[in-house]
Amino acid sequence: MNSSMALCRAATDNLPLSVAVLNAEGDILSTNAEWQEFGRENDIEMAPECIGANYLDTCDRSGDDEYARRAGAGIREVLAGEQEQFTLEYPCHSPDPPRWFLLNAAPVTDDSEMYAVVTHLNITDRKLTELAVSKQNDDLVAISRLISHDLRNPLTIALGWLDMWESPEADQVENALKRMEEIISDGLMLVQMEPSDDNKETVDLGEIASTSWEYVDSLDATLTVDDKLTVVAHASLLQNIFENLFRNAVNHGGSDVTICVGKTQRGFYIEDDGSGIPEEKRDTVFEVGYTNSTGGNGFGLAIVKRLVLLHGWNIQVTEADTGGARFEIDTSVGAVEHAYPELKHSHV
Template sequence: MTQLHEIATDITAADSRAAIHQRAADGAVELFGADVARVAVVEGDQFVPAASSGSEDIDDSEPMPLSFGYAGQSYQTDTVLRVDDLADTRSAARSPIRDGGGKSEPQSCEDPRALLSIPLEGYGVLQVFASEPGAFAERDEDVAEMLATHVVTALDRMSAEAMIRRERDRLEEFASLLSHDLRNPLNVAQGRLELIQMTGEIDHVDAIDRALNRMERLIEDMLTLAREGDAVGETEPVALRAVANQAWTNVTTKSASLEVESSVQIDADRSRLIQVFENLYRNAIEHGGDGVTIRVGSLDDGFYIEDTGPGIPEDERDDVFESGYTTNQDGTGFGLAIVKRIVEAHGWKIKVTEGTDGGARFEVSGT
């Protein structure tokens, strides 16, 4: 137990996920007297090799499906699996991928006989191999569970710290944008008010009204980003046509027109999806003019919203989702940032490309 405590102390002190993975692999070899240990982490629907004990290189290791082998079995059942002799279960037709990751070249412990497959909750698996059959005892399963607890606790801490950093960065972003973007319309309103006080002329009231309206919209968009930019509630099947039409009624469309070319259903948070459409509509109208036509249609794995406006230059398409980025003096620069955060909160992706008629086209995939 002294050895486990020392390993746990090192894991707890690790300053990165990679360091946690590496110390877990090295520590498992020390703890169980094994030949090699490997950590594979969950990315999407695969196990991706993340660390291996000693000097073994994982660069040539291949991902494995989450359902594959003992790794998949232990991960999905959240149970430590102890296999006394892999020779009893290994197929005569050797698969290019086996527990521990596929190998393109011979590695150390090429033909392991004994295995401990240790789940790391939602993070992945730690697999420990020995060249001698029956190398692991029943008590090793209990020790493996304790080791896994320390690894998961360290990874949880790393996740929590990353979340705190993101929230801190968002707060700093919010404060910076608030002070910068509100100052200009505030100065306009104050300057016009002084002119009214000096001259008595009320012609400046319209300018004050525009400045105050812009400040109100800036504050609303900033609060959306700060409070719920990444939040998505319960999802349900929603009709793309119904959402597109409802969002249209919520926006000042002037003489713009809407064409909805699909009635597919999407599993989404309805209210947040409506926000996506509202912001994309406003963006199209602000940049495309009063007579712009906006089309909504379906893709194989998502949907698109495109317009007949001037489009977005290719070298600016990566920048349009940044908070505060706008080429329109009346825009807030937050609409597309809100869109991206809501889309990503659903687990989807969004990209900008050229529309059918040369305008801007936003494609949302993964729905």
């Protein structure tokens, strides 16, 4: 076993996580360089390498520390052959700043003896991202309640009273109030959409695109659908994606713009033959509030991106062969995680 321990130390010293090998009683037989460095940095009373210390006893002496008790119980189950693997995320907020780790314990046998390899991986960056996203979601819920109740209700009352107002300015006021109602509706859609996978179905992309086109004030614009394609999607939300992209094309490409929907190797595209989007602005067009058109509220493309991400897809904007704007939507499995690794362990 001594040669095995030497090999273990040599193999794990360069790993970016703390590693220890325990025997069946929980005694620490070997640790790697990261484990020892952690002990020195955090003023752990026992020797930094902890060789000979009983890890399970340390967990038992933790007092009211729930995580230590769970760690000890889980490692015991691994050593007893009752679990193939045990994992636990836990906070470690001393000395400073707040930190989180992922503990993993897995069994190893050597000469019929049972051992456990225990690792601790620093996941602070991931946890801070999750907490930030969680706070952002809480803020969005609060904002949506404010918009829904404190703004929409008075607006509804104002529109009701407007019907009794006879004045040359009444139409202008009505248009302004309806514009406010549109902005409120778009804002609520942006923060409230959280569909479940249970509502997904296989839909025909051409049919959804054609139906969406009927709800767009298309003027003299034309729509063509080049390829037969089906996708698994939320039909109503996919329709909203098309409607917003079609309106964007008409608003920026002109009343006689030609819009084309087609298939790509990893999904589908929507492109137009308008003036296109400058390369330096393609990373910002999806931001809430971004608009370069009169009367725009900056929600349309932000809604598109959110709905795309909620499907687990990704979207990017590039240039069409005609020089217009081309939006490519990647519907392949893992598209959103590949484009945004930080979202893998969080909710959009």
